[in-house]
Amino acid sequence: xxxxxxxxxxxxxxxxxxxxxxAFLRADARENVFLISRVRKGRGENPRDxxxxxxxxxxxxxxxxxxxxxxxxxxxxxxxxxxxxxxSTFARPIFDRGFLFTLLIGDxxxxxxxxxxxxxxxxxxxxxxxxxPFYILDSKNIVKKGLKEIDMxxxxxxxxxxxxxxxxxxxxxxxxLDESRIDRRHYRLxxxxxxxxxxxxxxxxNENKAxxxxxxxxxxxxxxxxxxxxxxxxERKSGVATRAIWTLCRDLLxxxxxxxIGLHVDEKNKAARKAYENVGFEHLTDFRLTLMPVRTAT
Numbered sequence: 001x002x003x004x005x006x007x008x009x010x011x012x013x014x015x016x017x018x019x020x021x022x023a024f025l026r027a028d029a030r031e032n033v034f035l036i037s038r039v040r041k042g043r044g045e046n047p048r049d050x051x052x053x054x055x056x057x058x059x060x061x062x063x064x065x066x067x068x069x070x071x072x073x074x075x076x077x078x079x080x081x082x083x084x085x086x087x088s089t090f091a092r093p094i095f096d097r098g099f100l101f102t103l104l105i106g107d108x109x110x111x112x113x114x115x116x117x118x119x120x121x122x123x124x125x126x127x128x129x130x131x132x133p134f135y136i137l138d139s140k141n142i143v144k145k146g147l148k149e150i151d152m153x154x155x156x157x158x159x160x161x162x163x164x165x166x167x168x169x170x171x172x173x174x175x176x177l178d179e180s181r182i183d184r185r186h187y188r189l190x191x192x193x194x195x196x197x198x199x200x201x202x203x204x205x206n207e208n209k210a211x212x213x214x215x216x217x218x219x220x221x222x223x224x225x226x227x228x229x230x231x232x233x234x235e236r237k238s239g240v241a242t243r244a245i246w247t248l249c250r251d252l253l254x255x256x257x258x259x260x261i262g263l264h265v266d267e268k269n270k271a272a273r274k275a276y277e278n279v280g281f282e283h284l285t286d287f288r289l290t291l292m293p294v295r296t297a298t
Contacts, residue, residue, distance in 0.1 A: 009061050010086065012093045016057035016068065018042075024065045025080060030136055030260060031107075031285060032080050033223040035070055040222070049073060051193070058089050067110075071099050079106030084113045091117035104290040105132075105264070111288035128175055128291040132264040133273065135281035139253045142280040143246065150243040152251075155200035155213075157192075162210045163200060164188040170213075170230035174266070175291055191215070200228075203244045211235040212244045224252065224261040229272070236271070246279045264289065 021039045025032040038053070053072035058081070060066055067081035069090045077094070081087045087110035094101070095118060104111060108131055115126065155163060167187040172179035194200040194215045203212035212235065215228040226249075231241045252258050264287055265272050 010058045010066060010089045011060075012056055012058055012089060014054055014056055016055045016065070020065050021055060021057070021068060024068060024082075027082075028080075030223065030262060031134065033225050033262060034218050035068060035078060035080055036222050037218040037220065038070055056090060056093065058086055069094065071097075071101070075100060075102035077101035077104045077106075079104070079110055079114060081107070081110045084109035087111065087114040088117040090114060091123070092121045094118070095121040095123055102292050102294055104292070105287060108132075108286040108288045111290060115290060124293050126290045126292055128289070130289055131267040132287040132289045133267055133283050134262060134264055134285050134287050135273075135276050136260055136262050136284045137249055137253070137276075137279065137281045138260040139256075141282055142250060142253060143278070147246045147279070148243055149247050150203060150240070152244055152248050153202050153204070154198060155191075155195045155202050155215075157195060159200075159202060159210070160188060160192055160195060162202070163191040163195070163213060163215075166210060166213045166230055166232070167191055167228060169232075170228065201244075201248055203240060205235070212240050214245070214248070219252075219258065221257065222259075224258050226261055226263040229263070241272075242275045242278050245275065249279060 018039055022036065025036045025039065029036065051072070051074065053070055053076070056069040056071065057065055058067040066083070067079065067086040067090065070076070070078040071094065077099070079087050079090065084107070087106060091114050104114070106114065115129070119125070164184055164187050167190070168179055168182050168184055171177060171182055171187070191200060199216040199219050201214055202210050205211045212231045213228060214226060214230070217225040217227050229241070229245070249261055252261065263276065263281065265276065
């Protein structure tokens with residue numbers, strides 16, 4: 001069924017007009033750049049594309065949209081709601097659909113409401129659940145002086161294997177996973193897609209070894225969402241990350257084609273937060289990242 005009646009007088013449906021979804025998301029455009037990109041690119045129309053998915057909308061009695069849930073084909077769940085309790089109304093419809101999400105991202109309070117109801121519906125406990133401060137950088141607040149430029153390169157197809165290795169190292173460290181259990185093919189495919197789209201970047205040392213990488217979940221006229229930021233352990237505390245992020249962001253924002261760059265960071269990662277703040281990133285709001293057990297449909 002495409003329509004499910006839920007408490008709080010909200011109606012959950014998978015029929016959400018694009019124009020209505022965009023109007024809702026643009027009320028907080030900087031916080032919703034990823035979902036805006038999914039609506040604009042029609043990413044719900046290709047079930048075989050891991051980056052695609054479908055939207056559920058929560059409508060009130062006046063037919064006003066109160067929240068959106070993006071159910072990605074690759075197991076990503078992203079929530080955007082106007083009030084935290086609205087997120088909870090998506091939990092049972094998502095559970096009943098058997099959507100096996102592995103990663104949830106949403107505003108901090110809304111994600112908590114969702115997970116509480118999802119557990120009551122019978123969902124499993126998360127493997128990891130943490131606050132993620134969300135930072136924003138634009139051409140006005142980027143640091144203008146005091147940082148030294150560093151050579152950055154837009155990754156090419158020749159860099160795929162390096163990027164895949166670094167991505168696996170990053171995920172294992174960030175999410176506290178055993179690297180041997182990480183599906184390298186998955187991250188190789190992700191990095192290949194980002195390289196092809198011009199959304200992956202590298203910094204190398206004097207011996208041509210990649211020592212820093214970053215990529216973008218979204219990079220375009222609606223804004224940029226930076227992710228996959230990783231510095232090899234031997235180069236940490238050397239200032240490479242700060243210089244690389246500053247050089248890249250300065251160049252991208254300087255073109256005038258991207259209005260801002262946002263990113264999520266682990267609340268407890270003080271070193272990373274300091275590096276971003278040194279570039280000029282400013283704390284806007286708090287999101288939450290929830291990692292679920294890997295499951296397969298039965």
